[in-house]
Amino acid sequence: LRDRLQDAALLREACLIDGAWVGTPATVVSNPATGQQIGRVPNLSADDAVRAVQAAEQAFATWSKFTAKQRSNILRKWFELIVAHREDLALILTSEQGKPLPEALGEVDMGGAYVEFFAEEARRIYGETIPTQRPDARLIALRQPIGVCGAITPWNFPSSMVTRKVSPALAAGCTVVLKPADETPFSALALAVLAERAGIPKGVFNVITGDAPPIGKVFCEHPAVRFVGFTGSTEVGKILYRQAAVGVKKLGLELGGNAPFIVFDDADLDAAVEGAMVSKYRNMGQTCVCANRIYVQDGVHDAFVEKLAAKVAAMKVGDGTEPGVTQGPLITPDAVAKVERHIADALQGGARLVTGGKRHALGGTFFEPTVIADVRADALVAHEETFGPLAPVLRFKDEDEVIKLANASSFGLASYFYSRDLGRVWRVAEALECGIVGVNSGLITTEVAPFGGVKQSGLGREGSHHGVDEYVEIKYVMMAGI
């Protein structure tokens, strides 16, 4: 990989603590498309995590005192460097994660857009004056940075999940210790190289790789850490929630989803098929907002399945760096096993295989993009997040029925529906129990809108001006004797 980068220094086999690149390369990171080793990263300990937290604590004293404009300018510089190195960043991303190169470029741009947005937002973190209740006093609310933040990110968006957490934190005046996913540390480390070049002072942004549970424990228990931001599985989110009780840490949790994708009789069918493709098969189905259950109304059901299957069957599977490939490998053998389990269970329950259905001839963790129809409401795939290229279609009769089906989940992250009836659009958007609704769109993520879930999909919002709220505390000041 190193030879194919324009700037080989971006591929860093070391961690960043207090402005120093540290650690011995140890844990092997491989390319899921080829199985080949990309490089090795250090296996840092809980003690190293404590050191990084201490560095962040020290840096907080000065970084939080920078003016908003100074912080804004430095973040802006970081954004510009991300744009300038977008091709290298995307190549690193595809190599460690597997998504097709055009998607990786999209993610790098999206990740950069968070930095740009929060560079702008840094100057607009306003407090308030409050009409007083007594004549001799004046009341104000300050918004101050919460302090040192721990961040834990997943492998499915190795670049944009990093900037979505780190840039609002830094904008607010916080400092960060980041632990990226074991499978995809190089995207995070490359962003740290650029952060350093942008002039982000030492200790403000630290990146450590190593065994996740002890590092997570340090984040949850160290007295200097005031906020822990996590994107990942609901299972690990619950562990962190429990651990965080010890130090009463504020938490941001972006956990799993089980997105319903609903197509009503009055939908623009071609648009709905297009939306389903984007929502379901982006990143080979490995996103927490991927359509997981596709409900199609009686009148358009058969036509929808036919059109979807034709598009799915035409997708090109392969190494994400090859031109024309739209589906890369899945991240691990376990991910493949889960897709197989969901398919087998649905077929056993009477579902019909329309296209795909098995491991791809390329071997490894490549899997055929799959569509199954006539799936029963009690199938595993209707209740668990698949995280793979499997589109299960379920038939429904009317609006009330499908809203009940859609809401019958312990998750509540994204939902999608296609309809052209204005009344229905309002009713359904309001009735769905989730944090994000895509109406006539399969792609909803943007830096300017709040992203987050309800129920067991998590706590808090990222992106938009709400994204800063996680990283500030409100301090009420009464000034009396006036």
Ligand code: ADP
């Ligand atoms: P996935 O199943 O998508 O890999 P995980 O929730 O296991 O999602 O991983 C998301 C992130 O959480 C990764 O960075 C991983 O290393 C980290 N992680 C896993 N287990 C723990 C834990 N016990 N404490 C803290 N972080 C963890």
